[in-house]
Each structure stands twice: as structure tokens, then as C-alpha cells.
Amino acid sequence: MSMLSRGPQIDEFLKDLFLVLENTCDIVFFSHENMDPDAIGSIIGMIGFLEASFASKFNYLVFPPRISKLSRKVIDALQFNISTIETIPSTDFLPILVDSQNISNVIKNDEILSKSLQERSIIIDHHFAESSLTYRFGYIDSTSQSACEIIQSFFQARAIEPVEPFNRALLAGILYDSGFLKYAQNSTVHAVDQLLGTDFTLNDIRQMLNDSMDLSERIARLKAGIRCNLTKIGETVIATSEVSTFEASACRGLIGLGADIAMVLAQNKGEVRISARQTDDCHVQHGLNLAVIMQAIAPVIGGSGGGHELAAAANGTKDGAEGLKKAIKLIEQELG
Ligand SMILES: [Mn+2]
Numbered sequence: 557m558s559m560l561s562r563g564p565q566i567d568e569f570l571k572d573l574f575l576v577l578e579n580t581c582d583i584v585f586f587s588h589e590n591m592d593p594d595a596i597g598s599i600i601g602m603i604g605f606l607e608a609s610f611a612s613k614f615n616y617l618v619f620p621p622r623i624s625k626l627s628r629k630v631i632d633a634l635q636f637n638i639s640t641i642e643t644i645p646s647t648d649f650l651p652i653l654v655d656s657q658n659i660s661n662v663i664k665n666d667e668i669l670s671k672s673l674q675e676r677s678i679i680i681d682h683h684f685a686e687s688s689l690t691y692r693f694g695y696i697d698s699t700s701q702s703a704c705e706i707i708q709s710f711f712q713a714r715a716i717e718p719v720e721p722f723n724r725a726l727l728a729g730i731l732y733d734s735g736f737l738k739y740a741q742n743s744t745v746h747a748v749d750q751l752l753g754t755d756f757t758l759n760d761i762r763q764m765l766n767d768s769m770d771l772s773e774r775i776a777r778l779k780a781g782i783r784c785n786l787t788k789i790g791e792t793v794i795a796t797s798e799v800s801t802f803e804a805s806a807c808r809g810l811i812g813l814g815a816d817i818a819m820v821l822a823q824n825k826g827e828v829r830i831s832a833r834q835t836d837d838c839h840v841q842h843g844l845n846l847a848v849i850m851q852a853i854a855p856v857i858g859g860s861g862g863g864h865e866l867a868a869a870a871n872g873t874k875d876g877a878e879g880l881k882k883a884i885k886l887i888e889q890e891l892g
Pocket residue numbers: 594595655682701702703733
């Protein structure tokens with residue numbers, strides 16, 4: 557989707573959203589587990605957008621309560637208070653799902669609640685559309701580098717200037733999800749330009765997002781290296797490994813070591829997570845979409861999968877090793 561074609565769809569989405577909001581008091585923002593700066597930036601950015609549009613009409617709650625260490629740092633730096641909740645209110649509220657499409661990833665052990673929330677949800681996301689999910693309506697643009705970039709375009713569509721701290725929150729999410737613009741597209745840089753204020757610099761945001769790895773994450777990466785298995789398909793090297801946690805970071809570590817594709821399994825207390833990454837070069841050369849691969853192995857591990865072409869993941873409750881095997885097989889078929 558190009559920048560130009562985004563306009564009408566955004567206008568239509570915002571028109572529908574504002575209609576629903578006329579009869580809304582309470583909003584609960586949902587996102588993925590261990591919310592990252594893009595999820596947190598999206599929630600704070602959306603609050604800023606709604607505040608500017610409706611003048612303090614709503615109460616905002618956030619679920620799940622689990623936020624990544626780096627996101628906590630961002631919230632503290634912004635001095636913005638978000639009200640996280642441990643349980644879902646029984647009262648009437650509007651569920652808005654950001655940086656995620658599947659509410660069952662955070663509402664576990666309650667299929668009925670998860671299903672009813674999913675059906676009522678409004679989704680704002682930049683992952684590949686999960687076709688099996690039903691929801692009220694949404695704005696999903698998988699060409700967008702971050703959910704924060706989408707929300708920045710809402711401000712632009714309504715000619716609202718994002719003020720402090722909303723501009724910094726959105727910038728944090730955009731910079732985080734684009735690897736500090738390493739994976740930026742033209743629209744990413746354009747969004748950053750629109751958000752830069754006069755009283756802070758890009759370096760301030762960089763410092764806010766400065767995340768030194770703690771010991772357990774570094775050890776997980778090193779263990780992934782020790783336990784790593786290699787599959788060679790022509791000139792392409794797939795590295796697979798297993799850790800107990802930090803599987804996404806372990807993938808990035810294996811890519812840093814020289815793998816073209818890395819997939820790392822984490823299996824814990826009946827929970828199975830597989831993270832997958834590939835280099836930009838590998839993607840350009842083979843046109844491989846890891847989100848599709850992760851979606852395809854979801855039935856094997858009894859869960860769901862998705863993400864982006866370069867970075868994707870699958871979660872489930874069943875045989876993780878089989879899931880990895882299947883993923884390697886599918887990649888072999890794609891590349892063969
Ligand atoms: Mn994101």
C-alpha cells in the first residue's frame with residue numbers, strides 16, 4: 557500500500573471509529589504479552605489522539621499488565637501514567653487492540669471471554685492479517701513499519717499536531733520497531749519528520765531506548781549459540797536452537813553470528829514459543845515470508861502464528877521440536 561492510497565482508508569476507519577466512540581465511556585487497550593515500546597507508544601499515542609479529538613471524554617485502561625523492561629523505561633521517561641489492569645472489567649467497554657490481532661494471546665484459559673472480546677474489538681495493527689480472526693473492524697497495514705506509524709498517520713489525517721508526550725511516545729515506537737531506522741521505509745522517515753519536536757532531539761529518544769542486555773538475556777543468546785544446529789540449503793544457512801526464554805533475542809544473536817535464517821524454540825511449563833528471523837539479503841534473494849511459515853506451523857504446535865516477513869513467531873502448547881522441523885521443511889520447499 558502506498559502513502560497515497562492510505563488516505564481514504566484511514567478516513568473511512570476514523571469515521572467508523574468516531575461513530576462508535578460517540579457512545580463510549582470506557583476504553584480498554586489490549587496488546588501483546590510483555591508489551592514493547594511500539595505497543596506502549598501506540599497506546600499512549602492513541603490516548604493523545606482521542607484526547608485531542610474528544611476532550612477527556614473517556615477512561616482508559618490497559619491489559620495485559622505485563623510491560624517489557626524497556627517499555628517501563630519509556631513510560632518513566634515520558635512521565636505518563638497508564639492504568640494497567642489485572643482482570644477484565646465486567647462492565648461495558650470498548651476493546652481496542654493495538655500492535656496485535658489475536659486477543660487470545662493475552663486472555664488465556666477463558667475461551668468464551670476471549671472470543672467475545674475478539675468479536676467486539678477494533679484493531680489497529682501492522683502485522684500480517686490473520687484471516688481466521690473475527691473482529692468488529694480495524695485498520696491493518698502490514699506495509700507499515702510500526703503500529704505507532706499508523707497512529708501518527710491518524711493525527712495527520714485529522715490535521716492534529718501530536719504534542720508532548722504523545723509525539724515522543726510515537727517516535728519511541730517507530731524507532732524501536734524500525735531498528736533505529738535501519739529497516740525504515742520512506743513513510744517511516746516521513747512519520748519521524750512529522751513527530752520531531754523543537755525541544756528534543758533524536759538522540760534524546762535514542763537514549764530513552766538505550767537497552768543494555770541483562771545477564772540472563774546474554775546467557776540465553778550464548779546458550780542458543782552452543783546448542784545451535786545448522787541446515788544448509790544451497791548457500792543459505794538456517795540456524796535453529798532452543799532456550800528457555802529470550803528466544804527472539806537469541807534469534808537476533810544467531811543472525812549476528814552469520815545465519816541467514818534463525819529459528820529458536822522456547823518450551824516452558826506446557827507453553828511453546830518459536831521465534832524466527834531472517835536477514836534482509838535472504839528475504840530479497842528468496843522472497844521468503846516468515847509470517848506465512850509461522851502461520852503454517854501453528855497447527856503442529858496447537859496455537860497461532862504470524863508476524864512480519866523478516867521477523868515472525870508462533871505460540872502454542874504442543875510439540876515445539878516438531879514445529880521447528882516442519883518450519884525447516886517448509887523453508888526447504890520454498891528455497892528448493
Ligand atoms: Mn509493532
